[in-house]
Amino acid sequence: MPQSWGKTVREHDPMRCILPASLLDRLARSEDAAVRAAALDALALDTRFRIARAEAAARLGGRAAAPVTFARIGGEVHRTIYDKHHSTTQTLGTAVRHEGQRADGDVAVTEAYDGLGNTYDFYWTTFARDSIDGQGRPLHGCVHFGQDYPNAFWDGHAMFFGDGDGQFLTRTTAGIDVIGHELTHGVTQYEANLVYSGQSGALNESISDVFGIQVKQMALGQTSETSDWLIGADIVGPQLAPALRSMKDPGHANPHDDQPTDMDGYRPEGDVHTNSGIPNRAFYLAASKLGGNAWDAAGPIWYAALRDNRLNPTATFQEFARLTVANAQQTYGQQSAEADAVTAAWDTVKVPL
Amino acid sequence: MRIRIRRVGGLAGNVALGAELDTTRLPAGEAARLEAAVDGLPWGAAAAAPPHPDAFRYEVDLPDQPERGTAVLQEGQLTGDLDGLRTHLQQHGIVGPSRRP
Numbered sequence: 001m002p003q004s005w006g007k008t009v010r011e012h013d014p015m016r017c018i019l020p021a022s023l024l025d026r027l028a029r030s031e032d033a034a035v036r037a038a039a040l041d042a043l044a045l046d047t048r049f050r051i052a053r054a055e056a057a058a059r060l061g062g063r064a065a066a067p068v069t070f071a072r073i074g075g076e077v078h079r080t081i082y083d084k085h086h087s088t089t090q091t092l093g094t095a096v097r098h099e100g101q102r103a104d105g106d107v108a109v110t111e112a113y114d115g116l117g118n119t120y121d122f123y124w125t126t127f128a129r130d131s132i133d134g135q136g137r138p139l140h141g142c143v144h145f146g147q148d149y150p151n152a153f154w155d156g157h158a159m160f161f162g163d164g165d166g167q168f169l170t171r172t173t174a175g176i177d178v179i180g181h182e183l184t185h186g187v188t189q190y191e192a193n194l195v196y197s198g199q200s201g202a203l204n205e206s207i208s209d210v211f212g213i214q215v216k217q218m219a220l221g222q223t224s225e226t227s228d229w230l231i232g233a234d235i236v237g238p239q240l241a242p243a244l245r246s247m248k249d250p251g252h253a254n255p256h257d258d259q260p261t262d263m264d265g266y267r268p269e270g271d272v273h274t275n276s277g278i279p280n281r282a283f284y285l286a287a288s289k290l291g292g293n294a295w296d297a298a299g300p301i302w303y304a305a306l307r308d309n310r311l312n313p314t315a316t317f318q319e320f321a322r323l324t325v326a327n328a329q330q331t332y333g334q335q336s337a338e339a340d341a342v343t344a345a346w347d348t349v350k351v352p353l
Numbered sequence: 354m355r356i357r358i359r360r361v362g363g364l365a366g367n368v369a370l371g372a373e374l375d376t377t378r379l380p381a382g383e384a385a386r387l388e389a390a391v392d393g394l395p396w397g398a399a400a401a402a403p404p405h406p407d408a409f410r411y412e413v414d415l416p417d418q419p420e421r422g423t424a425v426l427q428e429g430q431l432t433g434d435l436d437g438l439r440t441h442l443q444q445h446g447i448v449g450p451s452r453r454p
Contacts, residue, residue, distance in 0.1 A: 151363040153407040165443065169365065178364065185406040196406055204406060232365065239448045244365045256368040258450035271451045273366030
């Protein structure tokens with residue numbers, strides 16, 4: 001890469017760029033009919049891309065920009081599972097299972113593969129969302145991250161699963177809701193891109209719990225009534241049993257859980273996983289009031305709010321709550337049961353609308 | 354030197370894991386290296402933004418030197434001579450609420 005006045009500049013690579021619009025414009029005036037037709041075709045395609053990019057940029061604001069594709073139909077997940085062999089480098093590792101291949105006998109590989117599929121299926125069947133970015137992004141899951149590593153995370157590119165320390169957490173691939181939770185961080189990254197601190201950070205966490213629990217409910221055929229509304233029940237060790245968090249009863253998932261149930265217990269300096277109990281409970285209340293599957297109405301309302309142009313990266317609970325009510329009213333009607341349930345849910349957790 | 358360390362954040366960020374280490378119980382060379390590494394921590398500095406959601410971070414403080422405040426480290430910073438703190442935490446940590454005591 002050449003240097004210029006102390007700044008690094010990208011070397012021009014004609015193979016990596018398209019003809020500029022000005023050149024296409026000149027070619028479109030060519031006396032050669034074939035050149036003219038080709039240039040006009042290219043200009044038409046160029047215009048489509050530019051409009052699509054502009055629309056995406058306008059909608060996303062400061063959010064991560066997704067690539068724009070036209071030919072993709074969607075509905076087909078593309079998974080690859082990698083074995084980290086206990087390394088903590090955030091690289092992919094050794095590919096051990098590609099899409100369509102049979103299980104190899106490693107339970108972590110199987111669970112990661114299935115969980116990524118459950119999450120893809122949830123977003124596709126419920127929202128016609130084609131993967132994390134809505135554009136069919138391949139899903140990468142990296143198992144056996146670190147030595148007895150008691151955590152799982154989405155790093156912006158791939159999902160990493162620790163095997164757990166046996167006390168705090170066990171094998172993290174075992175939690176369908178956990179996989180849904182982590183991949184939803186990717187969805188949020190491409191949508192509102194909520195800043196990971198304060199109330200927007202707690203909203204970021206809550207949205208991952210909200211869609212993570214729905215992934216689990218759909219995979220297990222659970223309704224709002226039959227779900228336990230627990231996050232991480234399948235991955236906690238004895239020190240955190242029976243679960244990491246309870247959306248139904250924040251603060252009571254395990255003996256150390258300190259999530260507040262409403263704004264009276266909000267802690268300005270609290271961890272994003274602590275104050276997320278408030279919007280978590282609002283979702284539980286709305287979904288339970290409406291009954292049936294959480295993804296029938298409550299889920300789509302929350303999803304619409306997440307994708308709403310008016311949701312800023314630094315959104316507060318109140319701003320997000322107002323968008324859920326606005327989207328419920330717009331979709332189901334001003335006086336609808338759905339709008340009333342959402343309004344009542346936020347009122348119960350004392351987030352003023 | 355008494356060193357208190359808490360692991361916060363992570364997927365289970367609504368709880369924390371805490372432990373205390375007394376360097377007088379370590380072999381002399383190991384204690385000296387750890388104390389030097391702890392001396393060089395960013396005491397009182399604002400915590401850096403987490404590298405990604407659900408990342409662990411570590412809060413270190415010295416019970417006998419409260420005036421130094423707290424040093425907040427990202428997971429990738431707890432390496433080298435500081436790695437003993439992570440090992441000690443894993444072996445002797447006690448789970449508690451995420452809020453600071």
